[in-house]
Amino acid sequence: MKTLVIIRHGRKDEDGTLVDKDQLAEIENIGIAGLNDLVKKHQGLVIFHLGTAIERTGQTIKAYERHLDISNAINSFGGYLPADARLGSNKIFKEFSENPEIVKEAERTTWFNAFRRYNPKFIEKIQINMLDAITDIFSRVDDGSLVISAGHTPMIEWLALGIDENDHKISCKIKLKELTGFIFTEDKGRIQVTRTIGF
Secondary structure (H helix, E strand, O other), X not given: OEEEEEEEOOOEOXXXXXXXXXXXXXXXXXXXXXXXXXXXXXXOOEEEEOOOOOHHHHXXXXXXXXXXXXXXXXXXXXXXXXXXXXXXXXXXXXXXXXXXXXXXXXXXXXXXXXXXXXXXHHHHHHHHHHHHHHHHHHHOOOOOOEEEEEEOOOHHHHHHHHHHOOXXXXXXXOOOOOOOEEEEEEEOOEEEEEEEEOO
């Protein structure tokens, strides 16, 4: 079995483009709740995926890798996998904000409810692209590996909801806070969302 953790990136700075410096320092000093124990107990390779085409995901992952390096918590470091724009990009986020009616609805309810009502095909497109991206990640690592990545809300939630659609374990109202996310597993070609992390 292979395991992939995708968390929401760290808190944004005032400009909203990068991760706040205090947040990065905090990640380096104390790590990330929920992830620390998972990594410490993991006996196989720990691999870092640099997230999306937006820099703050890679910043989050690199800060966490520095924490693990300083605390000597990784049993076996497996290196880095490159970022993947299918997991998030400025182009995708521009599409989110194109329709002010959807943005207004999303602020009142959730992005999932807003797009399900106005443009469900947009959700499907995001889910398919993200599933393809994580399938590629799983294909690049060996059995027993733990991959840690960072992404964006609401896309991580949409991926989890798409994978979970038959099990109905995840609420469509879920909204990830910074540094929380989901654990996905792949075993013999079957990808599942197994649980939340950092809640």
